[in-house]
Amino acid sequence: MKQFLNINDVTDLNALLDEALKVKANPYGYSSLGQNKAACLIFLNPSLRTRLSSQRAAQNLGLHAVVLDIDDQGWKIEFEDGTIMDGDSSEHIKEAAAVIGSYFEIVAIRAFARLQNHDEDYSEQIMNAFVKYCxxxxxNMESATAHPLQAFADLITIFENKKVIRPKVVLSWAPHPKALPQAVANSFVRWMQKSDAELVVTHPEGYELSPEVINGLSVEYEQEKAFENADFIYAKNWSSYSDYGKVISEDASWMVTRQKMERTSGGRFLHCLPVRRNVIVEDSVLDSDQSLVIEQAQNRVFAMQTVLKLMLENEI
Amino acid sequence: MKQFLNINDVTDLNALLDEALKVKANPYGYSSLGQNKAACLIFLNPSLRTRLSSQRAAQNLGLHAVVLDIDDQGWKIEFEDGTIMDGDSSEHIKEAAAVIGSYFEIVAIRAFARLQNHDEDYSEQIMNAFVKYCxxxxxNMESATAHPLQAFADLITIFENKKVIRPKVVLSWAPHPKALPQAVANSFVRWMQKSDAELVVTHPEGYELSPEVINGLSVEYEQEKAFENADFIYAKNWSSYSDYGKVISEDASWMVTRQKMERTSGGRFLHCLPVRRNVIVEDSVLDSDQSLVIEQAQNRVFAMQTVLKLMLENEI
Amino acid sequence: MKQFLNINDVTDLNALLDEALKVKANPYGYSSLGQNKAACLIFLNPSLRTRLSSQRAAQNLGLHAVVLDIDDQGWKIEFEDGTIMDGDSSEHIKEAAAVIGSYFEIVAIRAFARLQNHDEDYSEQIMNAFVKYCxxxxxNMESATAHPLQAFADLITIFENKKVIRPKVVLSWAPHPKALPQAVANSFVRWMQKSDAELVVTHPEGYELSPEVINGLSVEYEQEKAFENADFIYAKNWSSYSDYGKVISEDASWMVTRQKMERTSGGRFLHCLPVRRNVIVEDSVLDSDQSLVIEQAQNRVFAMQTVLKLMLENEI
Structure with a gap:
């Protein structure tokens, strides 16, 4: 595996899932793969799960991981070509990415959407600059438009807990007081579309995801109808794509409740965390056996470890 | 050892001390214990000694340690049950603690007293939430009311330097410009009461420690009288317990001086560091052979290493 | 090697260079040297290359490296003797340095010039306090007046790319919008003066380096004349030494251009990075094959690794 930016870098989703299950069954079975190699984990944004699960995943492979927090400890980076750099930016991404790439075999980056401007976010400037110059x-540890490690962990969790070959999986928008990126929802939709699942997406009008992501899938605008006979309910907030980055509704009636869960077919509850209790989902759902959120978070270790393993095996 | 929150988790203090001396005599003798395991060191407050000594202690055991600074890199955490989380907090401790505990075999936490409210601090909300949900x-790498790793290092240092079986150990309040927690004093008193020492506590009126900590020990309000024939003088500032968290006196006459040390029986000087020179204690004491503060700080490695070793051996 | 503060700690520059080439040829050949030892990397200032290359260098030797960011996570440190510490500083360097030195075999420090006061910077207060108390x-990972790891990496890069035994090496001042320290220029001059090179220093009047550094070398004030037949052009900005810490000129005509590079003898371009494009040097130079800046940055790993190796071998 040369890069892991989004699902386009996965040639065979089932093979990837098999690999993850193998890794999870024997997490220390590949601990010499990382010998004499190192990864740099670059965080331009806060992180709890990604930061910790990535370090544990690297350790399991004997791979040294170095964390770099760019906001706190780094420089303002210039991305444009030809600029006269007499302002705030003291380093160009060309040098920064090339130098980091000369120190490490693997570089992982977290850089959220800023939600100011559609084109800026959907051009994936930072991620693509690293691909080009590093x-x-x-x-990708969550970029402006994708969070494939989360979708990979979601896939593992659904596989481990499904009771039918082709489960009904519902992605439901849920209310949130702040504007959030579309990255998690985008990746979940794209991964589920390629996996053995019947995907249903439900959200209030105005929260349509990018047409390229939705790819012709029809949206169910009635949440309770969407929940019927569902095997998995994945709740997630995202801000508007068409009215880019805006919170156009905080409609509390879209919260996932125990009552709504009763419409499902013994459905399990998923969320990528952090989750706002009693805003996104009721305590009674999160604290019940239906919730898989902790297992899902734990699978982040094995998602990352699988990607690192495939990169290390590919004769770096 | 299942947890190390305070002295209640120590069943046999002499056995624990023996273990520490064994570890110190052979620090790299247990370096395969940590294999395929990892600890997360969570700092909600600044730290020099604890941060560095804990990482060294883990390394000596072959245990991978991951540092997480919550203020800088994390989220605001909700602790209350049933809250509608539509405010600042984006994650509940239930999820945060459960997820971290799914990534690491051992989780160590530093979370100082806020000194705003007695009940908040003495309920040990953060530490107890981790015990409950993680x-x-x-x-405990210093909580609101206890600093057992410091007391353990103090115990080692006193044992190594005592010249009589049951030394006279004086805990003396000393002045400080800012309000400080009672955690170090609390733990020192509780550990000394269970060890082979004649403990004397001296402080100005109004600085009485929690009755539960003092546990009937009578206080000597005359500092110079307390110092007479002492083998060890442990200086430390703390804020008022009864007038909770307040500095009710900065009385400079309570500074530890060379003159006062002359009343002791060749007494050695202890302090947990950082220490304000010529406020807590005179240069002439700190720079003399009587001072044990550096040895004491170094023993923090072996205190932590012993706790980690016992946890790792207990078939995590 | 007992310490690495500046070139005075290098007894034989050619032997050091040989060692570096040996390390670079076989970076994992000494990976048991660091066993049961650890280094503390202390950053009082931001760092990208130094932070990452030092961690990689340590890893290559099997040496555990612990990063400590003092600004973010530490205390205000007192340096004066005899102070009554009732102000902001809560710890004296005497204790801080002694304690850190009790936890680690090697301590590396980055502490930039503040450029407020010549005597403060050129007394190397922080570095010397560590030497004294730790x-x-x-x-030295870049102090107020020296950056010997950079000069060492520069030396390796020049040796690897020179086509004549004694190349002409030009250090050229270049414009920059902010006041920068003299550390990189100082060390480059001192290392080149001791190596097999014809060193020429060129800068506008008023930018003369410390007389002790220049050590009688005559300055060429015409940049284009300096470039004639040069084998290496090292561009770097620094603030004034005589009018201490001031930017007395931002003269854009001193930028390194392709046209100027044509005066050289197929000269290669060097810069320590980060570099402001089209201010210090034109894109067309940096993006050409003449540029060695990435190789130079990569050699920071082997400079640090060589210093660490020599320290570890010297029976710490």
């Missing part, structure tokens, strides 16, 4: 293998 | 083994 | 071996 000779290391690149991993 | 499946990992929990270590 | 029992560990001390490495």
């Amino acid at each position: 000779p290391a293998k690149i991993i | 499946p990992a083994k929990i270590i | 029992p560990a071996k001390i490495i």
